[in-house]
Amino acid sequence: MAKILAVDDSASMRGMVAYTLRGAGHEVTEAENGQLALDAASANGFDLVLADVNMPVMDGISMVRELRTRPSYKGVPILMLTTESHTDKKMEGKAAGATGWLVKPFDPEQLLATVKRVLG
């Protein structure tokens, strides 16, 4: 199945995402902030990146912007995990190069449905 990078500073959220995706047979790498995600993205190729917006060290928006400057990540789906109260963040994420978003709270079914949507 797909190789997925899950980025979130919250261990519970990251764990839930990774657990759900692994349960669906995906190979998941976890990172706890944007900087560590970039490091992981340099070392591996991913088919999909799921990233939280608010994170210490490097936030999700900056991470997407940086990732999109890399030729190997052009066109790779990147989804922002965002909260509904921040509609402007969705657009900021899009402007930085994100493919789309998944609104928190989401349950495992919604996560899998969205991942299926981008991976086809």
Added chain:
Amino acid sequence: MSTGGLAQFQQVFIEESLEGLDTMESSLLALDEGGDGELVHTIFRAAHSIKGGAATFGFPEMASFTHEAESLLDEVRGGKRAIDKPIIELLLRSVDCLRGMFDRARAGQPLNDSASDGVRGELAAMMGRAAPAGTTPARRAGDQAEAWIIRFHPHAGMLAGGNDPLRLIRELAGLGELAVEADLARLPALARLDPSECHLGWSIELKAPARREDIAAVFDWVVDECDLSIEPKPSAAVTPAAAPAPASLADAAAARGTREANAESSSVRVAIDKIDGLINLVGELVITQAMLDTFREEFDPSRLALLQQGLTQLARHARELQESVMGIRMLPIASVFNRFPRLVRDLSQKLGKQVRLELHGEQTELDKTVLEKIGDPMVHLVRNAIDHGLETPDRRRAAGKGETGTLKLDAYHRGGYIVVEVSDDGAGLNREAIVRKAVERGLISGGEGMSDEAVAELIFQPGFSTAAVTTDLSGRGVGMDVVRRNVSDLGGTVTIRSKAGQGSVFTITLPLTLAIIDGLTAAVGEECYIVPLVSIVESVQLKPEALKTMPGGGELFRFRGEYLPVLRLHELFGCTGAKRAIEDGLLIVVEGDGGRVGLFVDGLVGQQQAVVKSLEANYRRVQGVSGATILADGSVALIVDVAGVTRLGRRSKAA
């Protein structure tokens, strides 16, 4: 997806949220003292994470509560609102409410209570509106049609953003049969064609009834990256449909189901390098074992040196492994210290005192069990220090001191122990007041001839309180005797040093771990007993004339200006073959929460580390014994419960 798998993350969520609340609290306090604006971001991020996770992990009440706090923080962050004392105050109380909610979540109780409802209302009022009912707003129903025409022209850069038009069309096909026509009008000549860009457009007919919002949902990620029009097919009869019932985002009942499996289980979060170190050690142990194993087949005396070397290594690995395993249970005391800035701030404000709190040695690590239980006694000591120890600014000025008092919390290692000190530069213990009170309470007949040390000890007597007026702070029916008992239950001791006019220092000495103690092995007849090293003051040999026998049969001896009871362990435990003459044996002076006593034993065998085995779990509770251990020769030795025997000693002294 089973809820059992997700329940583990709910637990993680609660733990990290409690940490987040600690961060919020300490940042709010720092902000209160004029910290920089970066703190607001830290606070916001913590609130945001809790909100995001709360709804995901089945706590919608917490999510909506945090949402209020977050909205307020967002205004502060965005510069729309200046942070001031009332806001900090309210946010601090919000932190308290959320802590309460997490506690109730763990206990499986309803999350909201009157306090949280009240604070939530205040948050909303501060934002200038009524508290929302917390319901999911009804979605606006889209119009509906029998068939649709969708014109979709992606911008050139859409592919780079990870959105594939083909995927979108496939998704659209999920709504019903499609007739798709490609528009090649913008396709450039091959020589100028950039394959990473999108040049095609599509005109799509959806030949099935659908709602506009369902179609729009397919394109929600790309609305700003394409030209899109969604129109009902003109020939079809358009009938407005009744608005469907709003779909609830999360099925509350299902979410709540995950909470049932959430009985509080005790867990430790361990740094990964500690685990790695452990694995490494086990690896070395296995290698050493394999090396020693070669001696099993045949032993050649010429290899004796090698065997000795192997045994030395084995001993080293065992010791290191023991330390590492203990280390897993060890957590920095910072988690306990961190609750004090808030407490000190609230208390000093209430009492009109100026207090500067200094924290030292926050990274000192303690056994998790000890850590969990040391908080309450420390809170009591800190309350006491602020309430009784430190003076008001006026009185400090009158005494020639700075108006701001200093309260210091310090933690450090000393030998195999952790020392935690609570010190203040206040007035110190008031000898006269203590003596007067003790006489009133009938604890002593008079203070003449009592050393300062002995007077200070009086405050640890049950029911002792010197406050003329019981404040609502310290006077909670808990005295210093409870502090001492709590600490003694952890195998530790509390002592006090105080100097009139200069302040007091309370010193709590705790074992590193409850699983292993350092003890002196004492022989009593044919038995051996372990006396915990932490409670030993001194060992003395008495001359027969130094022993006084009381009319009731109790024995006393004079030790540094006070009379201490003698407890003969052979009598207490019924040992045979023990020495009886006081000059033949040894008195070990121990200190516990019942004061000091001299334990009469035959002699000392040596000092050793004892792995504590519970007597209760293996046999039953025995008075005067806190546990058992296995000696190197395989025999069992009982560990003396110093707190228990000192209480016995006091009773015999009173008799």
